[in-house]
Amino acid sequence: MAPVKLYPPRPEKVYLFGTCLIDMFYPEAGLDAIRLLEREGIEVIFPDDQTCCGQPAYTSGYHDEAREVARAQLGLFPDPWPIVVPSGSCGGMMRTHYPQLFAGSVDEALARDVAERVFELTEFLVHVCHLPLEDHGEPETIAMHTSCSARREMGLADTGPALLAKLGQVELVEQVRASECCGFGGTFAVRHPEVSSAMVEDKTQAIEATGAKHFVTSDCGCLMNIAGRFAHQGKDVKGEHIASYLWRRTS
Amino acid sequence: MSAAVQTFTPKAFHRQAHDALGNPQIRDNFRRAMDGLMSKRRDVFSDWDLETLRELGANIRLRALAKLPDLLEQLEANCQANGIRVHWAADGDEACRIIRDICESHDARAVIKGKSMVSEEMHLNDHLEQAGIEALESDLGEYLVQLNQQTPSHIIMPAIHLNTDEISEIMHTKTGTERTRDVDYMTAAARQQLRERFMAADVGVSGVNFAVAETGTLCLVENEGNGRMTTTVPPVHIAVTGIEKVVEQLRDVPPLYALLTRSATGQHVTTYFNMISGPRKADEHDGPREVHLVLVDNGRSSIYQDDELLDTLRCIRCGACMNHCPVYTRVGGHTYGTTYPGPIGSILMPHMLGLEETKDLPTASSLCGACGEVCPVKIPIPDLLVRLRKESVGEGRGNVPGAGVKRSGKEVAAWKSFQWLATHPAAWRRSTALAGKLQALMPSSIGPWTDHRTAPKPAKASLHALVKRHRRGEGEA
Amino acid sequence: MSSREQILKRLRERSDGPLTAPVSDFAVVTGRGWDSAERLARFERLIGSVHGEVVHAPQARWIEALSEVLVAKGVRRLALGREHPVPAEARQALADSDIELVDVDRDIEAWQREQFESVDAGLTSTRGGIAETGSLWLWPTADEPRLISLVPPIHIAVLDAESIEDTFFDVVERHGWAQGMPTNALLVSGPSKTADIEQTLAYGVHGPKALVVILRHTAEVPA
Numbered sequence: 011m012a013p014v015k016l017y018p019p020r021p022e023k024v025y026l027f028g029t030c031l032i033d034m035f036y037p038e039a040g041l042d043a044i045r046l047l048e049r050e051g052i053e054v055i056f057p058d059d060q061t062c063c064g065q066p067a068y069t070s071g072y073h074d075e076a077r078e079v080a081r082a083q084l085g086l087f088p089d090p091w092p093i094v095v096p097s098g099s100c101g102g103m104m105r106t107h108y109p110q111l112f113a114g115s116v117d118e119a120l121a122r123d124v125a126e127r128v129f130e131l132t133e134f135l136v137h138v139c140h141l142p143l144e145d146h147g148e149p150e151t152i153a154m155h156t157s158c159s160a161r162r163e164m165g166l167a168d169t170g171p172a173l174l175a176k177l178g179q180v181e182l183v184e185q186v187r188a189s190e191c192c193g194f195g196g197t198f199a200v201r202h203p204e205v206s207s208a209m210v211e212d213k214t215q216a217i218e219a220t221g222a223k224h225f226v227t228s229d230c231g232c233l234m235n236i237a238g239r240f241a242h243q244g245k246d247v248k249g250e251h252i253a254s255y256l257w258r259r260t261s
Numbered sequence: 262m263s264a265a266v267q268t269f270t271p272k273a274f275h276r277q278a279h280d281a282l283g284n285p286q287i288r289d290n291f292r293r294a295m296d297g298l299m300s301k302r303r304d305v306f307s308d309w310d311l312e313t314l315r316e317l318g319a320n321i322r323l324r325a326l327a328k329l330p331d332l333l334e335q336l337e338a339n340c341q342a343n344g345i346r347v348h349w350a351a352d353g354d355e356a357c358r359i360i361r362d363i364c365e366s367h368d369a370r371a372v373i374k375g376k377s378m379v380s381e382e383m384h385l386n387d388h389l390e391q392a393g394i395e396a397l398e399s400d401l402g403e404y405l406v407q408l409n410q411q412t413p414s415h416i417i418m419p420a421i422h423l424n425t426d427e428i429s430e431i432m433h434t435k436t437g438t439e440r441t442r443d444v445d446y447m448t449a450a451a452r453q454q455l456r457e458r459f460m461a462a463d464v465g466v467s468g469v470n471f472a473v474a475e476t477g478t479l480c481l482v483e484n485e486g487n488g489r490m491t492t493t494v495p496p497v498h499i500a501v502t503g504i505e506k507v508v509e510q511l512r513d514v515p516p517l518y519a520l521l522t523r524s525a526t527g528q529h530v531t532t533y534f535n536m537i538s539g540p541r542k543a544d545e546h547d548g549p550r551e552v553h554l555v556l557v558d559n560g561r562s563s564i565y566q567d568d569e570l571l572d573t574l575r576c577i578r579c580g581a582c583m584n585h586c587p588v589y590t591r592v593g594g595h596t597y598g599t600t601y602p603g604p605i606g607s608i609l610m611p612h613m614l615g616l617e618e619t620k621d622l623p624t625a626s627s628l629c630g631a632c633g634e635v636c637p638v639k640i641p642i643p644d645l646l647v648r649l650r651k652e653s654v655g656e657g658r659g660n661v662p663g664a665g666v667k668r669s670g671k672e673v674a675a676w677k678s679f680q681w682l683a684t685h686p687a688a689w690r691r692s693t694a695l696a697g698k699l700q701a702l703m704p705s706s707i708g709p710w711t712d713h714r715t716a717p718k719p720a721k722a723s724l725h726a727l728v729k730r731h732r733r734g735e736g737e738a
Numbered sequence: 739m740s741s742r743e744q745i746l747k748r749l750r751e752r753s754d755g756p757l758t759a760p761v762s763d764f765a766v767v768t769g770r771g772w773d774s775a776e777r778l779a780r781f782e783r784l785i786g787s788v789h790g791e792v793v794h795a796p797q798a799r800w801i802e803a804l805s806e807v808l809v810a811k812g813v814r815r816l817a818l819g820r821e822h823p824v825p826a827e828a829r830q831a832l833a834d835s836d837i838e839l840v841d842v843d844r845d846i847e848a849w850q851r852e853q854f855e856s857v858d859a860g861l862t863s864t865r866g867g868i869a870e871t872g873s874l875w876l877w878p879t880a881d882e883p884r885l886i887s888l889v890p891p892i893h894i895a896v897l898d899a900e901s902i903e904d905t906f907f908d909v910v911e912r913h914g915w916a917q918g919m920p921t922n923a924l925l926v927s928g929p930s931k932t933a934d935i936e937q938t939l940a941y942g943v944h945g946p947k948a949l950v951v952i953l954r955h956t957a958e959v960p961a
Contacts (some may be wrong), residue, residue: 028724030683035717041731045589056728059686067676069628071650071657071667075680082684115734162630183721195627202275202625204710207281208591209627210714238714290936292846297937313766320762327757330749343919349742401943402934404959418934425936448932448940456854476919486888486930486945493884493922494850504745511916515907516767526933529784530871532945534925547846547883558745564752660753 011144015069015165017137019106023053025093025127027083029100030062031230032251039230039251043131046257050139054094057086063095065103068111070197077111084108084120094134096253097229098160099196106163128159131253132169132228145177147259153183153222154252155171155213155236158191159230170228170252177259185216186209194235210239218247226252269598271614271732274621277596287422289338291593294421298584303525304633309523318520319639321513322575325505329565332474332507333556339477343539343722353383356557360385360499361392363553367497369394369463370452373455375481375491376400377468378416378578379501379557382600382613396466397486399455401448401508408435414594416601417525417580422593422668455487461693465491465549469502470577471517472554475510481535482521484528489535496547500537503557504575517577520637524579560612567660569648575638580605582642588625595620608645616653616663619666623649657695690725746824751835768911770870772903777869781902782953787908788928789941790949797946797954800896801831804861807950811892813858817842819882824863824896842886853889861887861894866901868909873927874951877908877920884922888930893946895926899955 024047028040044054064079084103087093095101105128110120137142149252154174171217174182193199193209215235215238217225223246227233237249250258269277281287325332337347350356358378364372372389374380374396386396387408398407402419406412409431413419420428425442432438438450465530467488471480479500481488492498508514522528541548564570583589583603594602599610600620607622623646626632632642651657654672655665710716722730739747772780782792795803808816816832817840819825829839840857862882865873874895878884887893903909906925910916915923930945941947 019423023570029730033724034719036725037720037722040724041727044728044731056725058725061686061689062679062681064354064683067679069647069650070676071647071652071654072673073651073656074677075676078680079683082686092536123420158631162634191627191629191631193627195629198624198627200709201360201590201621202278203712204275204282205588205591205625207713209587235532235714238710238717241715242713256636294937298801310766313931317762317764317766320760323757324759324762332748333746333749349740349745351741351744355741399944400934401932405934413751418937420934421937423936425938428935444935444938447935448943451944460850460854475916478919478923484930485932485943487943489884489888489924490944493888494846504749504905511910511919512760512764512907515905515910518906520769528788530788530873530925530927532788532926532928532931534873534927536919536923537921538923539921542880544880545883545921546842546844546880547885548921556745558741562745562748565749568754571754571757 016019020050020138021052021089021091023055023089025055025057025062025087025091026027027060027093027095027100027104028056029095029097029230031234032096035234036230036251038161039096039254042251042257043094043253045261046135047094047139047142050141052139056080058087058149063100063103065100066196068103068107073111080108080111081117084117084124087124087127090127092129092134092138093124095130095173096131096251098164098166099158099229099231101128102159102163104128127150130164130166130169130228132173133164133166136169136172141173141176143173143176143256143260145179145259147177148177149179150224151181151183151220151222153185153217153220153225155188155192155217155225155227155232160228161189170172170226171254173252174226180259183220183222185220187216192230192232192235196231199235210235214239214243214247218245223247225249226255228252269595271598271619271622273598274596274625277598278592281592281596286424286592289558290422290424291590294418295584295590298527302524302584305523305529312518315637315639316632317472317516318637319575321508321517322638324507325513326565326574328509329504332503332509333608335474336472336477336507337515338447339474340554343477345477345539345554348553350555350559351555352559353557356383356559357385357388357557360501361389361394363497363499364389364394365392365463367463369497371458371462372396372464372466372527373458373462373491373495374398374403375465375467375488376386376403376483377466378417378499378600379468379503380466381413382559383557397458399459399491401451401485401487404451404455405431406434412600414553414602415580416578416582422595459490459494462495464497465495466499466501467491469500469506470521471514472502472507473511473514474507476538476614478511478536478538480538482518482531483535484532486533489533492535492537493548496549497551497553499553499555501555501557504558504561521577521579524581524635524637551561563660564612567658570645572640573612573645575640576605576609577638579637581635581637585631587627587629587631587633604642604646608642608649611649611661611663614670616649616661616666618663620653620663620667623653639734690723701727741771747862764907767905767907772869772904777902777904778899780869781867781872784870785927785951786872788872788927789931790872791817792953794953794955794959796831797956800952800954801827803952804894805830805831805835807952808859811859811948811950813892814838815840815856815858817853817857817859817886817890818861819843821881822863824950825861825882828861832941842883843881846883846885848916853885857890859892859894860890861896862887864895865901866909867897867908868904868906868925869902870905873906873925876924876926878922878924887924887926888945891942891946892948892950893929894950894952896952897953899953899957
């Protein structure tokens with residue numbers, strides 16, 4: 011379990027680390043995260059030179075390559091503002107594994123400094139922004155899949171549901187085995203495609219069984235996986251990043 | 262209906278996984294069993310300060326490892342003082358020879374066994390059979406698996422891959438019992454069959470859950486009573502254990518026992534906790550006349566060398582990591598092709614068999630973290646899986662057998678390209694069809710992905726581009 | 739070099755250097771602070787949850803309870819010790835009954851098949867109980883050997899209510915187990931069981947099918 015984190019007061023500014031998956035496939039989710047933060051009067055700095063946290067290489071064992079990619083990100087956050095990451099998996103990489111990657115190197119202190127300032131988006135919205143939300147949407151039932159990185163590596167099983175609970179017209183339904191992995195796991199889905207697809211098949215069945223026609227996640231890897239499976243099955247269940255969902259219903 | 266004799270190897274993980282995934286019986290047996298075990302564990306820990314208890318468990322095991330050589334010597338001295346003969350084996354073959362020699366010195370023809378994963382690890386039964394000594398498993402699950410000429414598919418519940426009908430068929434075919442779904446009948450029949458064998462056995466072989474250095478005591482945890490039978494009825498008892506199973510003091514045992522039973526099967530306690538500190542004394546009327554302890558290294562002292570890998574040796578063999586593993590739950594234990602399946606097997610077996618044989622095991626995890634979360638001694642299993650991936654691609658310390666076996670020019674080139682792109686922000690931004698490019702770097706990825714899922718479409722504009730427009734006040738959707 | 743020397747040498751000459759042993763805090767496995775009523779209630783609830791049967795009896799009338807159990811279970815041949823007050827009192831009381839008393843103070847080799855096949859129950863004393871897990875602790879002796887609590891289909895154990903303690907850790911510490919372990923120390927929590935056939939519980943797979951605890955009270959017997 012992730013250690014208890016002490017949360018700072020609401021800052022004037024934050025950095026947003028958008029993540030490569032959002033950059034490539036779900037840019038609106040990144041923009042919606044920015045909009046949510048800006049609506050709270052927080053200035054969002056988006057370092058233009060950001061690319062990827064390096065996690066795909068890291069979990070594949072290519073730590074030399076991962077370290078170079080990570081090193082390229084370390085210098086992007088010179089001021090002491092929090093770094094908000096709309097992904098538990100990239101957030102976990104930066105918070106937990108950056109210090110390990112740079113242990114004993116000249117960049118260790120910098121890696122630790124960055125790691126300590128990293129917040130997953132829903133974590134930041136709940137614990138630092140104490141985000142108020144006014145729901146303008148129609149009544150709806152929704153399911154949520156919290157990524158394993160958010161849930162276990164970062165200890166954030168509750169922040170996504172806490173935000174959804176603030177939407178007056180939205181009922182969150184919990185699928186069976188909600189804490190079980192959807193089978194994405196980065197390169198796992200590539201190296202063990204059959205096992206991975208058995209896992210995502212079960213996840214889609216569990217979500218479908220709730221009767222919800224929408225599901226949200228706080229990680230685009232899981233989103234790509236689960237929504238991709240639903241689409242492949244031709245099922246009418248749509249997925250969305252939680253940032254987009256929150257923005258859509260409250261703007 | 263009973264499965265034909267089948268050999269599983271870690272090298273064939275993919276094929277075995279494919280077969281298991283396509284076998285509804287296997288899927289159903291494991292899913293139901295693992296669901297049950299997970300919920301029982303949750304319930305039994307509900308009134309405990311679990312984190313503090315896990316902390317203590319990890320701490321006790323770490324302390325034992327920190328003093329390991331001294332504790333092994335102390336264990337040996339105290340066992341000897343208690344009349345237990347102690348043997349040391351560098352590997353499984355040596356351990357098998359030691360046990361065979363003890364058996365032969367007693368002209369033993371029949372060995373009865375309590376559950377011991379170390380004996381599975383060293384293939385003791387095969388070895389004894391080749392020497393003309395019959396080794397019969399007495400744990401009900403192990404007995405059934407042995408009747409079916411299989412190996413255990415779970416370290417705590419060896420026959421978890423079989424359902425009642427399959428077991429009934431195995432018992433009918435091999436022992437002549439009636440075909441039935443009556444579990445009490447089958448259990449009673451096995452009791453009858455095995456009681457004869459206990460009485461006839463020349464030697465009992467058991468494992469050890471904790472070996473206490475301070476008192477020279479061997480602790481065995483069980484529900485059935487076959488462990489007590491094995492260690493009490495035959496005239497000779499041989500206990501075999503990995504060198505890492507030692508703990509310093511007797512007071513270390515209660516917390517580990519509490520963690521073990523709760524984590525393994527969700528029981529607050531097992532039926533028996535059996536603590537053996539010597540053979541039958543002159544005035545006593547039962548128990549073995551001779552007790553031997555065989556301490557087996559078999560790769561453990563290599564794991565011991567490395568600060569990070571060392572955590573592997575904290576394991577108390579509860580099986581909670583497999584019970585909670587979404588991969589194990591779907592493919593079952595045999596798919597791994599190793600004595601220890603599931604997450605603990607994937608971090609342990611590469612040291613015993615080498616990464617050439619086991620290269621697909623460390624990657625057979627989505628790194629979801631469920632194993633690490635439930636581990637009673639807080640082994641960071643996901644981190645160790647990543648470490649072994651690193652060793653297999655040749656970017657680790659090179660101290661795991663077979664290190665570098667997975668390093669391929671193609672894959673290195675792909676990751677180097679990824680590195681180049683991700684460290685050249687201007688090029689990254691220019692790549693409007695970035696996703697397409699990255700996919701091109703991993704040609705194997707797109708096929709398996711789209712067999713089961715619709716591929717995501719790369720966005721028309723990247724987040725970088727959207728942020729620029731947003732800053733200019735354009736493009737607000 | 740012998741394997742012993744080789745293993746110890748490798749462990750001593752560890753590549754990453756010597757390890758530091760942490761100090762352990764055992765608070766989590768002790769200090770329950772239960773009063774005697776709570777302790778008793780927990781013991782009974784826990785051992786009951788694993789199929790152990792508890793029969794309460796006033797200290798002075800425990801033999802009556804034993805007789806009732808023997809009748810109820812249809813025990814005709816009872817294996818028991820001789821010297822410990824529990825078997826000694828039972829022998830005296832049952833001397834003229836229909837129950838055949840089977841001596842256990844003889845080497846097992848002389849009567850193994852008899853023990854395995856024609857003893858209905860074994861009676862033993864216990865050294866104490868553990869409330870947290872519903873366990874009995876036994877240190878078998880020459881008078882009450884190891885197998886009589888295992889081989890017969892019924893194990894009848896006599897336990898004094900005041901000898902129940904809170905946790906296993908408390909027992910190990912307070913009774914100084916580390917200062918002198920017997921050949922065999924046992925915790926027994928319920929009858930023998932297995933769930934190896936599709937997780938279906940079945941009792942008596944190798945050991946007793948039934949465990950009856952005669953719980954003796956010097957104070958008032960709880961309702």
